Amino acid sequence: MNLTHLIAGPAEHGVTEYARLLxxxxxxxxxxxxxxxxxxxxTDHLFGPTPDEAVDVLLSRLAGRRFSVSFHDxxxxxxxxxxxxxxxxxxxRLAAAADLAVTNSRHEATFFDTEVEVIPxxxxxxxxxxxxxxxGTVGVLGFIYPGKGHNVVAEAAGDLRVRALGGFSAGHEDMDLPGVEVTGYLSEEDLWAEMARIxxxxxxxxxxxxxxxxxxxLAAGRRVLVADSTYAREVAGLFPDQVRLVTDWAADIAAAAADPDFSRTVELPVTWGWPEVATRWQELWAETFAAEFRGNVLADTPADTPSVSVVIPHYNNPEMLTRVVRGLEAQTFDGPLEVIVADDGSAELPRVDTPLPLQVVSQEDRGFRAAAARNLGAAHASNDVLVFLDADTVPEPDFIRAAVSRVARDPACVVVGTRLxxxxxxxxxxxxxxxxxxxTLADDTxxxxxxxxxxxxxRELFTSVGGFDESMVGYGGEDWELGWRLWNAGAKFRHVPEAVATHLEPEWAQRGGGAEEKNVESVALAHRITHPLARPDGVVFADQDVAVELPDGTPEPVLASWLAAGDVRVLSPRPELFSADPRVGPGSARLTLTLSRPLLAPADLPEVAARIHALGGAAQLVVDGEVVGSARGRRVSTDTPALVHVDLSPWTGPERLERWFAGW
Known part of the structure; x- marks a missing residue:
C-alpha cells in the first residue's frame, strides 16, 4: 500500500498509540x-510549542506531498x-491543506469549515x-491534566474512593489532586486489571x-458515567445500555455505587474494533489516493520528441482512408511520422498519394479481423510510439502531438483520445x-x-503484452480486451481531450448493429476478461478471477466453500472428490490467495478482492490480529502490502463426508 505513516509523540500518548495501531x-x-x-x-502539542507552529512544522515536513490527517483533541x-x-x-488551516481530513465523531466534524469524514x-x-x-471505588481513566474532571469527581464522590488510572500529562506533574489516588503510568496488562477493580x-x-x-x-463491557455533551449523546446512541449521561455528579455517582448491577458487564451491541476502523480508513485512502495506490501516476520527465508509426486497418473504403491520411498530413507534430495501412482483405489494395512515408500491408479476407490487421501493421512499424486510427476516423491537426506528449514521458502510458x-x-x-x-482515477474496470x-x-509496451488478440474475429471488443491485459501488466491510462479525431461513419448501433452481434462480442469478452463486470454468475470458464492455494490436508468442505464463493479456482490440494471439477488444479487467475491454514471462504470474497486491487494488488490477510495468508494480483503497484482484515473461519462441521453431504 503506497502510504507512509508519519508518527510523532511518546509511545504512551493516546494519539500516538492511535497512530501506531492504525x-x-x-x-x-x-x-x-x-x-x-x-x-x-x-494533535497540536505533539508537533510544536504553539498550534500555529505545530501546523507550520508539519506542513514543512510534508513538503507539498499529498496527505491525509486524523484530527484529535x-x-x-x-x-x-x-x-x-x-x-x-x-x-x-491544516484541514484546508489536507487531501483527506477525518475526525472521530460527528460532533468534531461540525467544527470544521471544510468537508471531513468521520471514523469513530x-x-x-x-x-x-x-x-x-x-x-466504593470510582475510577477515572487516562492522562491527568487540567479540565479532565478529577477534581469534580473527587468533590462529588464524598466518602467513596476515587482512583486515577494513569499518570500526569507532560507539564502537569505538579497538579494538586486532593482526595484522588493516582496509580501513575500502567502497562497495558496492568491497566485492564486495575479497570476490573473499579x-x-x-x-x-x-x-x-x-x-x-x-x-x-465500553470494550470491557462496563457501564460508565459520562458528562452530558453532544459527543456523549452520540456514543450513548450506539451503547444505550452502557453510557449513562450525568447532569448531577454527586447524585449519579451515589446511585451507581449503590446499584450492584452497575458494575456487572454487558454484551456489546456493535462490533467496531480495529479491523472495522482499518477497513474504513483503507476505503477512504483508496478513494483519495486512487492514482497513487493503483500505480497510475505518470512520470513527468522531459523527453525528446518521439518517432511515431500510425497504424490504420482498412477494408474496401479507399475514399475514407484518403481523408484520414490527409488529416495526418496536416498534423502539427514535428517528429518522424510513418503510416502503415493494414488491409483486411480488400478486393483491391488501396493506393494513397502522400508525401508521408506510407506502406500498405495486407492479409487475406477471412472475415472481420481488425485485431489481426492492427497487429500486422504494428509488426511493420519501425518507430517508438504506435498510434492506432480507424480508416473512417480523421485526426484534427493537434491529434498526434497531444496524444504522444504523454507517452513520450512514460514508457507505461496508454493514451485514449477524443472520438467525435x-x-x-x-x-x-x-x-x-x-x-x-x-x-487519472482509472481502475481495473x-x-x-x-x-x-x-x-x-x-511500441515496446504493445509488443510486451502480445498486441491485440487475433483469435477475436467479428465486430468489436478487441480494444477492451487489450485494455484489460495492459492494465493488468501495469500500464498507466490517460484520456487526452485535446487529441481529437472525427468518426465519419455512424456509430455501430446506427449502422444496424443488433443484439445478436453484440452478444457474440460479450461472450468473447467473458472468456477472456475475468472481471465480474464481464462475466455472468454460475458459468464456468477456463480461467478464473481469483485463485486460492490451500495447505495439504484441507477438509473437502473448505474447498467447496471457495468454489461456491465466486469465480474461483483452487490451485491445491486436489482431493478425489473434486477430480472432475475443472476449477481445481493448476491454472491462472487475476488474484492469487495463499493461505497458511485451511479456512472457509468469506461471504464477501468479490468485495475483498476488489479491496486488495484498490490498495495496490498485494496484501497480507489478517484474521483476529493474526496473518493467515497473502494475496497478490497480476497488477502490483506497491512494495509494501496492505493488511486486509477478512472474515475467514475454520470448518467446524462433521469429519465424515456422508454427514456433510446429507446435512446430519
Whole structure:
C-alpha cells in the first residue's frame, strides 16, 4: 500500500498509540515522508510549542506531498475563548491543506469549515477479565491534566474512593489532586486489571469530543458515567445500555455505587474494533489516493520528441482512408511520422498519394479481423510510439502531438483520445472521463474506455503484452480486451481531450448493429476478461478471477466453500472428490490467495478482492490480529502490502463426508 505513516509523540500518548495501531492494522510504511502520500495523526502539542507552529512544522515536513490527517483533541469553545481561537485557526488551516481530513465523531466534524469524514474510535480488544470491583471505588481513566474532571469527581464522590488510572500529562506533574489516588503510568496488562477493580467507571471531561478512555470502558463491557455533551449523546446512541449521561455528579455517582448491577458487564451491541476502523480508513485512502495506490501516476520527465508509426486497418473504403491520411498530413507534430495501412482483405489494395512515408500491408479476407490487421501493421512499424486510427476516423491537426506528449514521458502510458461523432462525443464516454478525471482515477474496470480508433502507446509496451488478440474475429471488443491485459501488466491510462479525431461513419448501433452481434462480442469478452463486470454468475470458464492455494490436508468442505464463493479456482490440494471439477488444479487467475491454514471462504470474497486491487494488488490477510495468508494480483503497484482484515473461519462441521453431504 503506497502510504507512509508519519508518527510523532511518546509511545504512551493516546494519539500516538492511535497512530501506531492504525499503521499496524492497515499496512504501509512508518517513517519520514517519501514519494508516496502521507498519513498524519494530529494533535497540536505533539508537533510544536504553539498550534500555529505545530501546523507550520508539519506542513514543512510534508513538503507539498499529498496527505491525509486524523484530527484529535479538536478545539472546543469550553477551553476558553483565547485558547480556542488560537487552536481553531491552526486546525482549520491544516484541514484546508489536507487531501483527506477525518475526525472521530460527528460532533468534531461540525467544527470544521471544510468537508471531513468521520471514523469513530475503535473499541480496543479487551482481554478476558475477571471483573471483581472493590466496593466504593470510582475510577477515572487516562492522562491527568487540567479540565479532565478529577477534581469534580473527587468533590462529588464524598466518602467513596476515587482512583486515577494513569499518570500526569507532560507539564502537569505538579497538579494538586486532593482526595484522588493516582496509580501513575500502567502497562497495558496492568491497566485492564486495575479497570476490573473499579466499581463505578466515570468519564467526567466536560469538553471531550472523542474519548479513548470511554472506548476502553465500553470494550470491557462496563457501564460508565459520562458528562452530558453532544459527543456523549452520540456514543450513548450506539451503547444505550452502557453510557449513562450525568447532569448531577454527586447524585449519579451515589446511585451507581449503590446499584450492584452497575458494575456487572454487558454484551456489546456493535462490533467496531480495529479491523472495522482499518477497513474504513483503507476505503477512504483508496478513494483519495486512487492514482497513487493503483500505480497510475505518470512520470513527468522531459523527453525528446518521439518517432511515431500510425497504424490504420482498412477494408474496401479507399475514399475514407484518403481523408484520414490527409488529416495526418496536416498534423502539427514535428517528429518522424510513418503510416502503415493494414488491409483486411480488400478486393483491391488501396493506393494513397502522400508525401508521408506510407506502406500498405495486407492479409487475406477471412472475415472481420481488425485485431489481426492492427497487429500486422504494428509488426511493420519501425518507430517508438504506435498510434492506432480507424480508416473512417480523421485526426484534427493537434491529434498526434497531444496524444504522444504523454507517452513520450512514460514508457507505461496508454493514451485514449477524443472520438467525435456527428453530434459530438457519446455521452457514456463523457461520463467516464468526468468520473475518472480523464482516467487519472482509472481502475481495473477502465478497460471499458480503451478505444482502438484513437489510441497511442509505446511500441515496446504493445509488443510486451502480445498486441491485440487475433483469435477475436467479428465486430468489436478487441480494444477492451487489450485494455484489460495492459492494465493488468501495469500500464498507466490517460484520456487526452485535446487529441481529437472525427468518426465519419455512424456509430455501430446506427449502422444496424443488433443484439445478436453484440452478444457474440460479450461472450468473447467473458472468456477472456475475468472481471465480474464481464462475466455472468454460475458459468464456468477456463480461467478464473481469483485463485486460492490451500495447505495439504484441507477438509473437502473448505474447498467447496471457495468454489461456491465466486469465480474461483483452487490451485491445491486436489482431493478425489473434486477430480472432475475443472476449477481445481493448476491454472491462472487475476488474484492469487495463499493461505497458511485451511479456512472457509468469506461471504464477501468479490468485495475483498476488489479491496486488495484498490490498495495496490498485494496484501497480507489478517484474521483476529493474526496473518493467515497473502494475496497478490497480476497488477502490483506497491512494495509494501496492505493488511486486509477478512472474515475467514475454520470448518467446524462433521469429519465424515456422508454427514456433510446429507446435512446430519
Amino acid at each position: 499503521a499496524e492494522n492497515t499496512g504501509g510504511r512508518v517513517g519520514e515522508p517519501g514519494e508516496h502520500p502521507v498519513h498524519v495523526t494530529f 479538536v478545539p472546543q469553545e469550553g477551553e476558553g475563548a483565547e485558547r480556542f481561537a488560537r487552536r481553531a485557526d491552526a486546525y482549520q 474510535l475503535p473499541l480496543p480488544t479487551a482481554p478476558s477479565l475477571d471483573i471483581d470491583p472493590e466496593p 466499581a463505578v467507571p466515570v468519564c467526567p471531561h466536560l469538553h471531550v469530543s472523542a474519548s479513548g478512555s470511554m472506548m476502553r470502558w 461523432q456527428e453530434d459530438g462525443e457519446p455521452q457514456w464516454l463523457i461520463d467516464a472521463w468526468q468520473r475518472t478525471r480523464d482516467l 477502465s478497460w471499458r474506455f480503451i478505444i482502438s480508433s484513437v489510441l497511442a502507446l509505446p
